[in-house]
Amino acid sequence: MRFKLILSSVKPGITDTIVDAAKAAGATGATIIPARGTGIREAKTFFGLSLEAQTDIIMFLVEEHCVDGILGAIKESGKFHEPGTGIAFVLPVEHVVGLESQMEKFKTEVRESYF
Template sequence: MRFKLIIASVKPHITDPVVDAAKAAGATGATIITGRGTGIREAHTFFGLTLEDQTDLIYFLLEEHLVAPVLEAVRTAGKFDQPGTGIAYVLPVENAVGLESQIEHFKEGIRDL
């Protein structure tokens, strides 16, 4: 099986809708990491202190055939067509371990079709 990794960077208030949409499109789970980010828009300052926007990085490890529908679900739920809402990108995965239970789940789904 071939796997790919979708990484989505979103504002915390839309993390749950993005994860829910991805699961509805076929993702079996996600890893969420909290961070800070900067982009074209400069961080706000308040009394000389810089306030950086918090961001969540959402990782989806997927079988290759699920990438397109999950990425589209992430784009739609994250409202990525609007400026400053987030980004998502796909990386190839060379090797992965610890996915045996997921692979069995996928095989059972194929048998049920």
């Protein structure tokens, strides 16, 4: 099986919406990392201290054939067509370990859904 990593940077208020949409489109789970970020505009300051926007990084490790559907669900649910709502991109994954137990369960579920 070939895997891809979908990374999405979003405002914390829409993280759950995006994860739910991605799961409905085929993602089996997500890892969420709180982060800070800056965009094209200057960071705001308050008494000389920089105020950086809070963001969540959502990571989805998915099978290659699921990428388009999941990425589309992330885009729609996150309203990425609106400025400043978030971004998502896909990276190739060379090797994966630790999914052996999940792979057997997945193969069983796929067989059962087709027969």
